[in-house]
Amino acid sequence: TDQTSQIARKAGAKTLYLAKAGYGRACLAGVAGAGACDILVFLDADGADFPEQMDRLLRPIIEEEADMVIGSRTLGQVEAGALTLPQRFGNRLACALIGLFWGYAYTDLGPFRAIRKTAYDRLNMSAKTYGWTVQMQVRALAKGLRVAEAPVDYARRIGVSKISGTVKGVILAGTYIIATIFIECARDKLAVLSLPAKDQKR
Numbered sequence: 452t453d454q455t456s457q458i459a460r461k462a463g464a465k466t467l468y469l470a471k472a473g474y475g476r477a478c479l480a481g482v483a484g485a486g487a488c489d490i491l492v493f494l495d496a497d498g499a500d501f502p503e504q505m506d507r508l509l510r511p512i513i514e515e516e517a518d519m520v521i522g523s524r525t526l527g528q529v530e531a532g533a534l535t536l537p538q539r540f541g542n543r544l545a546c547a548l549i550g551l552f553w554g555y556a557y558t559d560l561g562p563f564r565a566i567r568k569t570a571y572d573r574l575n576m577s578a579k580t581y582g583w584t585v586q587m588q589v590r591a592l593a594k595g596l597r598v599a600e601a602p603v604d605y606a607r608r609i610g611v612s613k614i615s616g617t618v619k620g621v622i623l624a625g626t627y628i629i630a631t632i633f634i635e636c637a638r639d640k641l642a643v644l645s646l647p648a649k650d651q652k653r
Contacts, residue, residue: 475583522563522603582631
């Protein structure tokens with residue numbers, strides 16, 4: 452309704468229409484629409500992320516140092532007011548839980564990220580809404596992918612966020628993210644238990 456797709460097409464972008472809302476659904480549709488490629492890059496289009504910093508995410512993958520690179524806003528420069536207190540708290544809590552369950556200390560669930568397409572295909576991503584980012588990060592660990600973080604800057608977004616800009620959005624997003632972590636942990640543990648005893652390493 453705000454002419455985003457028309458403006459994007461005029462600028463040369465390929466756009467997709469998705470009737471049903473959902474962050475994860477949009478990412479799944481984007482991957483499907485991208486077709487054959489080597490590396491997938493995800494970022495928000497609200498002006499908060501800096502596309503010109505994409506090389507920070509791509510370089511470790513191109514140089515065979517990582518399969519997935521998360522753009523960490525915590526390690527970069529954040530404009531005042533760009534991240535709300537609930538966002539900061541939620542990020543810390545989610546990252547702490549991931550560290551507790553999977554032993555890897557992420558610093559952020561940043562939306563700006565890159566992943567090798569063949570690595571992405573191994574994750575069998577399924578989250579349709581707010582759990583998308585955290586599901587990708589924990590499944591990458593569960594699959595043994597080489598993960599890394601790179602500092603990226605973050606600015607105040609254009610417009611009002613449907614998630615961080617409303618109390619309902621903050622509660623829903625936080626609930627989905629934490630629930631996704633526990634669901635993925637249970638899924639991972641059950642997968643290990645279903646292996647023959649001689650193959651169980653955890």
